[in-house]
Amino acid sequence: xxxxxxxxxxxxxxxxxxxxxxxxxxxxxxxxxxxxxxxxxxxxxxxxxxxxxxxxxxxxxxxxxxxxxxxxxxxxxxxxxxxxxxxxxxxxxxxxxxxxxxxxxxxxxxxxxxxxxxxxxxxxxxxxxxxxxxxxxxxxxxxxxxxxxxxxxxxxxxxxxxxxxxxxxxxxxxxxxxxxxxxxxxxxxxxxxxxxxxxxxxxxxxxxxxxxxxxxxxxxxxxxxxxxxxxxxxxxxxxxxxxxxxxxxxxxxxxxxxxxxxxxxxxxxxxxxxxxxxxxx
Amino acid sequence: xxxxxxxxxxxxxxxxxxxxxxxxxxxxxxxxxxxxxxxxxxxxxxxxxxxxxxxxxxxxxxxxxxxxxxxxxxxxxxxxxxxxxxxxxxxxxxxxxxxxxxxxxxxxxxxxxxxxxxxxxxxxxxxxxxxxxxxxxxxxxxxxxxxxxxxxxxxxxxxxxxxxxxxxxxxxxxxxxxxxxxxxxxxxxxxxxxxxxxxxxxxxxxxxxxxxxxxxxxxxxxxxxxxxxxxxxxxxxxxxxxxxxxxxxxxxxxxxxxxxxxxxxxxxxxxxxxxxxxxxxxx
Amino acid sequence: xxxxxxxxxxxxxxxxxxxxxxxxxxxxxxxxxxxxxxxxxxxxxxxxxxxxxxxxxxxxxxxxxxxxxxxxxxxxxxxxxxxxxxxxxxxxxxxxxxxxxxxxxxxxxxxxxxxxxxxxxxxxxxxxxxxxxxxxxxxxxxxxxxxxxxxxxxxxxxxxxxxxxxxxxxxxxxxxxxxxxxxxxxxxxxxxxxxxxxxxxxxxxxxxxxxxxxxxxxxxxxxxxxxxxxxxxxxxxxxxxxxxxxxxxxxxxxxxxxxxxxxxxxxxxxxxxxxxxxxxxxxxxxxxxxxxxxxxxxxxxxxxxxxxxxxxxxxxxxxxxxxxxxxxxxxxxxxx
Numbered sequence: 001x002x003x004x005x006x007x008x009x010x011x012x013x014x015x016x017x018x019x020x021x022x023x024x025x026x027x028x029x030x031x032x033x034x035x036x037x038x039x040x041x042x043x044x045x046x047x048x049x050x051x052x053x054x055x056x057x058x059x060x061x062x063x064x065x066x067x068x069x070x071x072x073x074x075x076x077x078x079x080x081x082x083x084x085x086x087x088x089x090x091x092x093x094x095x096x097x098x099x100x101x102x103x104x105x106x107x108x109x110x111x112x113x114x115x116x117x118x119x120x121x122x123x124x125x126x127x128x129x130x131x132x133x134x135x136x137x138x139x140x141x142x143x144x145x146x147x148x149x150x151x152x153x154x155x156x157x158x159x160x161x162x163x164x165x166x167x168x169x170x171x172x173x174x175x176x177x178x179x180x181x182x183x184x185x186x187x188x189x190x191x192x193x194x195x196x197x198x199x200x201x202x203x204x205x206x207x208x209x210x211x212x213x214x215x216x217x218x219x220x221x222x223x224x225x226x227x228x229x230x231x232x233x234x235x236x237x238x239x240x241x242x243x244x245x246x247x248x249x250x251x252x253x254x255x256x257x258x259x260x261x262x263x264x265x266x267x268x269x270x271x272x273x274x275x276x277x278x279x280x281x
Numbered sequence: 282x283x284x285x286x287x288x289x290x291x292x293x294x295x296x297x298x299x300x301x302x303x304x305x306x307x308x309x310x311x312x313x314x315x316x317x318x319x320x321x322x323x324x325x326x327x328x329x330x331x332x333x334x335x336x337x338x339x340x341x342x343x344x345x346x347x348x349x350x351x352x353x354x355x356x357x358x359x360x361x362x363x364x365x366x367x368x369x370x371x372x373x374x375x376x377x378x379x380x381x382x383x384x385x386x387x388x389x390x391x392x393x394x395x396x397x398x399x400x401x402x403x404x405x406x407x408x409x410x411x412x413x414x415x416x417x418x419x420x421x422x423x424x425x426x427x428x429x430x431x432x433x434x435x436x437x438x439x440x441x442x443x444x445x446x447x448x449x450x451x452x453x454x455x456x457x458x459x460x461x462x463x464x465x466x467x468x469x470x471x472x473x474x475x476x477x478x479x480x481x482x483x484x485x486x487x488x489x490x491x492x493x494x495x496x497x498x499x500x501x502x503x504x505x506x507x508x509x510x511x512x513x514x515x516x517x518x519x520x521x522x523x524x525x526x527x528x529x530x531x532x533x534x535x536x537x538x539x540x541x542x543x544x545x546x547x548x549x550x551x552x553x554x555x556x557x558x559x560x561x562x563x564x
Numbered sequence: 565x566x567x568x569x570x571x572x573x574x575x576x577x578x579x580x581x582x583x584x585x586x587x588x589x590x591x592x593x594x595x596x597x598x599x600x601x602x603x604x605x606x607x608x609x610x611x612x613x614x615x616x617x618x619x620x621x622x623x624x625x626x627x628x629x630x631x632x633x634x635x636x637x638x639x640x641x642x643x644x645x646x647x648x649x650x651x652x653x654x655x656x657x658x659x660x661x662x663x664x665x666x667x668x669x670x671x672x673x674x675x676x677x678x679x680x681x682x683x684x685x686x687x688x689x690x691x692x693x694x695x696x697x698x699x700x701x702x703x704x705x706x707x708x709x710x711x712x713x714x715x716x717x718x719x720x721x722x723x724x725x726x727x728x729x730x731x732x733x734x735x736x737x738x739x740x741x742x743x744x745x746x747x748x749x750x751x752x753x754x755x756x757x758x759x760x761x762x763x764x765x766x767x768x769x770x771x772x773x774x775x776x777x778x779x780x781x782x783x784x785x786x787x788x789x790x791x792x793x794x795x796x797x798x799x800x801x802x803x804x805x806x807x808x809x810x811x812x813x814x815x816x817x818x819x820x821x822x823x824x825x826x827x828x829x830x831x832x833x834x835x836x837x838x839x840x841x842x843x844x845x846x847x848x849x850x851x852x853x854x855x856x857x858x859x860x861x862x863x864x865x866x867x868x869x870x871x872x873x874x875x876x877x878x879x880x881x882x883x884x885x886x887x888x889x890x891x892x893x894x895x896x897x898x899x900x
Contacts, residue, residue: 008688010682010683010685011683011684015683019680019681019683020680020681023676023678023681024677024681026673026677030673031668035455035456037456045469046465046468048468048472049468049471051472052468052476053328055478055483056328056478057328058482059341059345059478059479059482060329060332060333061332062328062331062332062333063332066331098663101629101657102657102681105655105656106678106682107652107653107681108681108682113681180304183305183313186313190321190324191316191320193321194323199324199328200324200327200331268631271628271629271630272631274630277630560667561667
């Protein structure tokens with residue numbers, strides 16, 4: 001036992017934050033390497049579902065850019081699913097397996113654990129998004145007309161930041177609740193696809209509903225990206241891209257800050273109520 | 282036979298209902314049962330409204346709306362039956378105990394599908410009601426051919442449960458990503474079953490997949506029962522009489538029953554060979 | 565902070581609100597009541613009690629996972645409720661009957677991951693993993709997936725995880741639960757070795773195995789129904805009973821009336837009866853050896869024959885019976 005070495009003092013602060021992200025991402029990355037079945041379930045089957053919506057538009061004889069809208073929506077579902085199932089709801093399983101208690105008891109940050117989970121699944125998520133985009137574009141001859149790559153990058157980064165902030169907010173629900181939070185995640189999936197306009201321009205909602213739906217970052221994120229990459233995008237857009245960027249910036253800052261506050265508040269409440277280790281299934 | 286039913290089906294149906302419903306109060310339960318399927322129909326309604334100038338009178342509108350409304354059963358019953366086996370294995374860790382009890386696993390899964398069928402029915406009724414009241418869907422309970430409707434519905438549900446048993450026992454052999462298999466298969470079959478667009482829209486080399494699926498004939502029968510002659514606007518299956526469609530659906534159901542039984546025996550063996558009956562897929 | 569006490573618990577209480585199945589049925593369950601404990605640094609302290617006594621609740625509070633309802637607790641000099649970020653780098657916990665980590669990772673990968681959560685650099689982590697796996701006899705399984713380990717080996721990995729971060733205070737919650745004799749012995753040996761070699765490190769062990777507490781602990785607190793009823797070294801606790809004469813007696817099967825007779829005999833303090841197939845086992849606690857003759861006389865009067873008679877030294881089980889008023893098994897039934 002005297003051989004217990006200690007080359008340098010343990011990291012704290014941002015170094016510990018980064019270490020935690022990498023460590024929690026590791027099982028995800030390794031899991032994907034060791035069990036390849038996910039490629040079929042996570043990329044091929046969702047691609048078929050996206051193609052289903054493409055043929056709906058074909059059956060309706062819709063303009064070709066709408067096919068592109070569906071492909072983009074199909075690709076973005078990957079990120080929503082990553083946030084909901086690989087990050088937020090994952091806390092449910094961590095609680096069930098006893099790992100959540102060990103995560104909370106350690107000096108790391110729960111935000112880092114959540115980011116690790118999400119980033120660990122990012123390879124699968126990105127692959128799924130890329131496959132849907134590339135195959136969809138090639139098979140259905142989608143024409144992209146990017147007006148500004150820089151703006152596109154800014155919109156994507158802001159959308160993802162806000163989305164993962166929202167995911168952390170949702171994750172905090174799992175600290176207090178188990179099955180209830182799980183059912184909410186299940187029930188939210190299609191309503192979010194609907195309200196965020198994954199398969200049609202949100203302008204169809206009218207201003208009030210579209211504005212309300214913009215609380216989900218993907219709503220304005222996708223609308224802005226469609227405006228930036230499709231010829232008819234600007235004509236079908238909800239708000240000018242600059243306005244959408246500004247709102248996304250507010251959402252990104254707001255969700256990340258709120259997630260930080262809420263995670264710590266919910267952790268405190270969970271500790272008070274004894275739900276961190278409570279397995280009611 | 283009666284004993285197997287009593288031991289396997291009845292407790293499973295009761296358990297399924299408890300698991301589905303007892304996490305919250307009845308009102309919230311109803312809201313959550315309905316919000317997901319209704320949202321999926323609304324996606325299509327808004328897609329239609331975004332691009333179509335023909336309005337709700339066009340046959341394709343009723344085709345899409347009804348197809349999607351009845352497709353709720355596919356997610357509920359087929360994906361539900363497969364989901365319940367994972368629920369038991371991963372969440373409640375009780376699959377091993379069910380396995381060693383003198384129950385029939387396929388019949389147990391039939392029982393577990395009952396609760397999903399009930400919640401699915403609530404969602405279908407609300408979707409159809411909302412369609413008639415708010416979205417100008419030509420659905421009138423007084424003109425529905427109820428014998429045709431109920432007969433097709435019953436046969437289709439049995440077939441969906443067979444498919445659920447097959448997928449459920451298959452997912453039992455998987456360690457990663459098994460949760461979404463049922464949903465993913467249901468979503469993929471959306472493409473081939475003529476649920477939301479006529480099969481003739483698909484490239485010709487993909488159409489045979491649709492013709493091999495029971496869902497295609499089932500949805501056509503349900504549409505015919507609801508719309509009457511209006512359902513014939515799309516020629517895909519117009520050449521078949523109701524009786525012929527019933528015959529095909531019945532035949533494919535028998536085939537799926539056989540495949541589900543053989544599949545269960547095979548996957549059951551694989552699962553036991555690989556020690557998957559009490560595995561945990563979390564990572 | 566140089567608090568000489570590794571753990572201070574002052575008037576600690578915890579009440580759980582139990583969720584209502586139907587509206588208006590919400591109830592409360594008292595898990596801990598007015599608990600006071602001091603555990604100095606360097607001590608191996610045992611919490612002995614039946615299932616449901618409140619041991620795990622106390623550990624959850626001390627490991628910052630649960631807030632106390634009343635009172636306060638300090639670990640390594642820091643308040644567990646208000647200064648959790650200071651407490652957490654200094655502690656670790658191992659629970660019995662639980663698997664930590666992920667089944668598809670190897671033993672080494674799982675341990676590395678947990679080391680990272682405590683900010684250990686990779687080189688240090690791997691060196692410690694090697695050293696600790698060697699000690700618990702798991703070195704040859706470092707590259708085995710944890711899903712392929714037996715319960716005992718998984719718990720050894722769990723033990724290594726708990727000690728990997730070199731914590732000032734380690735909480736071991738029923739660490740040998742469900743393990744066979746050999747694996748339990750290995751874990752006890754490891755804990756003893758750790759304590760011997762890491763001066764100033766503290767272990768709080770909960771168990772309902774009397775022999776385990778007796779063998780390992782410097783001091784033991786007996787806890788039942790959320791209250792600490794006694795706290796001292798195992799030797800001192802047993803010494804309290806040395807004024808009594810303890811006998812283990814096996815007789816032909818006894819009728820219930822006989823027991824009532826024994827309990828009213830002069831000099832008899834307590835009689836525990838365990839009926840077996842074909843014989844009865846009695847644990848007698850007498851004021852003096854001389855009271856035994858009365859018991860034997862009563863046995864003869866009830867036509868019972870003696871199979872064996874043995875005088876024995878007091879154990880922690882006897883202390884538990886003396887303090888709680890019933891055996892551990894009975895206390896568990898009572899708690900249920």
